[in-house]
Amino acid sequence: MKTLFNLSKRTDFVIGMVFAGLTALFLVLFFASEPFFNWAFDRHHNLLSWYIRPIWILPIAFFAFKRSWTGVMASIFCLFTSMFWFPVPASINPKVVEFLAFEQEYLKGSWDFSKIIVQLAVPLFFAGLIYTAWHRSLKALIGVMVAAAVLKVLWSAAYAGEAGLSIIKPAVSGLFICIAAVVYFKKKKKAVR
Numbered sequence: 522m523k524t525l526f527n528l529s530k531r532t533d534f535v536i537g538m539v540f541a542g543l544t545a546l547f548l549v550l551f552f553a554s555e556p557f558f559n560w561a562f563d564r565h566h567n568l569l570s571w572y573i574r575p576i577w578i579l580p581i582a583f584f585a586f587k588r589s590w591t592g593v594m595a596s597i598f599c600l601f602t603s604m605f606w607f608p609v610p611a612s613i614n615p616k617v618v619e620f621l622a623f624e625q626e627y628l629k630g631s632w633d634f635s636k637i638i639v640q641l642a643v644p645l646f647f648a649g650l651i652y653t654a655w656h657r658s659l660k661a662l663i664g665v666m667v668a669a670a671v672l673k674v675l676w677s678a679a680y681a682g683e684a685g686l687s688i689i690k691p692a693v694s695g696l697f698i699c700i701a702a703v704v705y706f707k708k709k710k711k712a713v714r
Contacts, residue, residue, distance in 0.1 A: 528591065537590025544598045552628070560605070562625055566617060567607035571688065574603050575670070575695020578650065579702050582662055585654035593651060619684035620677065627680065642672060659707050663700055670696040 528536070550557055564570065577600035584592025630636075646669045653661040670692045677685030 528589075534590045537592075537594040540591065540594035540598045544594065544601055547598070547601055558625070558629070562604075562621055563609050564605040564607055566613045566621060567610045568614075568617065568691070569607045570604050571691040572694065573606070574600055575692065576698060577603060578666060578695070578699050581647070581650055582654040582699075582703070585651045586657060588655060597647065614687065616684045616687040620681050620687050623681040623684060639676065659703055663703055666696060666699050666703075 551561060552558065577596055580596040581593055581600070584596060627636075632640075646665065649665040650662065650669075653659075653665055674685075674689055674692050677688050679685070
């Protein structure tokens with residue numbers, strides 16, 4: 522019986538591309554369907570989705586380290602879709618409501634050159650994360666994680682003002698967990714040698 526780690530390279534790549542396609546389909550549906558967009562954002566008001574999203578960085582990095590396209594792309598799919606995994610919360614912090622209203626308006630607003638440049642940071646982050654883990658550069662991997670968290674917080678504060686600061690706790694706690702896991706993995710790997 523084959524496991525995720527001993528699929529043939531071709532099968533692993535094909536399954537990975539299926540998940541990449543599902544992610545692309547999700548993004549098309551997300552931006553093309555106003556009811557789906559609103560439904561997903563209603564659930565994204567649940568702070569559990571804010572805390573779980575950064576944690577998906579770990580399986581992306583782990584599967585890139587193991588050189589599994591299936592694992593990498595399935596994890597990216599989970600990261601994107603985790604925004605709506607949880608129910609609409611009974612009560613919502615007004616700063617969260619304000620920040621997500623800004624994000625919705627930003628995403629649905631007109632796209633100019635500067636907005637396109639800013640949004641290119643997302644695929645560049647994934648490319649950097651996958652590349653550094655794939656090439657087993659754990660220090661560079663931590664650097665990519667730190668840069669992403671810092672840039673997300675700075676972007677949120679710069680564009681959404683005080684409401685943007687509501688992402689600091691989820692971003693910092695997710696970053697701390699990710700760094701701790703990478704450091705633990707690195708120490709465990711050294712101990713095995």
